[in-house]
Amino acid sequence: GEMPQVGEINIDVVASAVSKILGREIPVDPQIEKTREEVRKLVVPRSSTLCAGCPHLGTYWALKRALLTSGGTVPIVNGDIGCYEQGGYGIAGKEYKPSFSTESVRYKIEAPYETLDTNYIMGGGVGLMQGEYHAGYRDGSVVAVAGDSTFFHACLPAVVNAVYNKSKGLFIVMDNSWTAMTGHQPNPVTGITATGSETKSLRVEDVAKALGVEFIRVVDPFDLKATQSAIEEGLKSDKFAIVVTRRICTLQAIRLKQYSGKKMTLDKDTCTGCRLCVSIGCPAITFNVDENKAGIDPIICVGCGICAQVCPVNAIKVGE
Incomplete structure (x- = not known):
């Protein structure tokens, strides 16, 4: 009951659980805790991602x-x-x-x-x-x-x-x-x-x-x-x-030079901002919140064509 039900089991989590079981407090450096709180405000929680075209x-x-x-x-x-x-x-x-x-x-x-x-x-x-x-x-x-x-x-x-x-x-x-x-x-x-x-x-x-x-x-x-x-x-x-x-x-x-992807294009006039393409999880797909439009990062995109199959309004096209 001392361990969390979900998430990573790291040293802090284990040490906290053991201390509760043994009834002994862990010495805490106030300055370290203060620094942690300050840094925590700057960190954006996010997941790692699979590669573009994975x-x-x-x-x-x-x-x-x-x-x-x-x-x-x-x-x-x-x-x-x-x-x-x-x-x-x-x-x-x-x-x-x-x-x-x-x-x-x-x-x-x-x-x-x-x-x-x-x-x-x-x-x-x-x-x-x-x-x-x-x-x-x-x-x-x-x-x-x-x-x-x-x-x-x-x-x-x-x-x-x-x-x-x-x-x-x-x-x-x-x-x-x-x-x-x-x-x-x-x-x-x-x-x-x-x-x-x-x-x-x-x-x-x-x-x-x-x-x-x-x-x-x-x-x-x-x-x-x-x-x-x-x-x-x-x-x-x-x-x-x-x-x-x-x-x-x-x-x-x-x-290994075994792969030749296509050039993907996205028509922003056709895009409805539904974000289905974003939910694929590909890091090459971007989204502009102000414009409510999706985008494709040409530097990262490898032209696998998955997003074109997902787009419900055919705003994403597979080129040459």
Whole structure:
């Protein structure tokens, strides 16, 4: 009861909890506390962001839309460790008060960074998802996300367990072909070894099928309609379902000269200021509050085309 229900567990939080349990006060330097208060007024709470053109932005958008139509009353989305773990970092920019009611409480997902409800350890998301199902949670869909690297490093036993113990839930594997979060190391999907030589590239769907998974779909997360449709199908499945969203990490594709984006243009006369494009979470999309108009930062934009698929009035166009 001494630890907070949500947020980061840092040294101050732990020290405070231990001091209360032991009944001993922690010496406090008044000057340090005063400085903290002054600095706190200057800091703008915000989330970190995925890169412009990141395929995970497409996956999270499609998941958000699918949960609105097929996720049930209060779905639970379990995170994992990788670039996509930022899907839960929006808590840094908002104040979420945990509910202690006996009824499930739904939180609105306004940006991809507010998607994840849990995030603990590599491979933990798909395990938690199964625990929630077997514990009897039925107020909404139970979902887990992981990347290709995490899938092979820590999720295989959990996939076996899901099949063996007849779990029901959706497991989304965001396959960007690299261990991108920690520096673009290769993994069993990449097709090269740790020393850079060519090797066999394993496929998530092949391994999942070998482990007994019957519902498997593979989609391109840059195709939002197809991705949303596959996720909706997985949410409605009466079996353990895996949807693989496959698109190479955009940063790595650019480095390897494998990617050529299009020039995106935004017609401000057509833009209605609805901010749907902003809610994609792409750092290249800007918004002018005074004009009530969206914009695109040409320096950051890589021309992936996701925003053009989201804009309801076709104010965003894909050029040459």
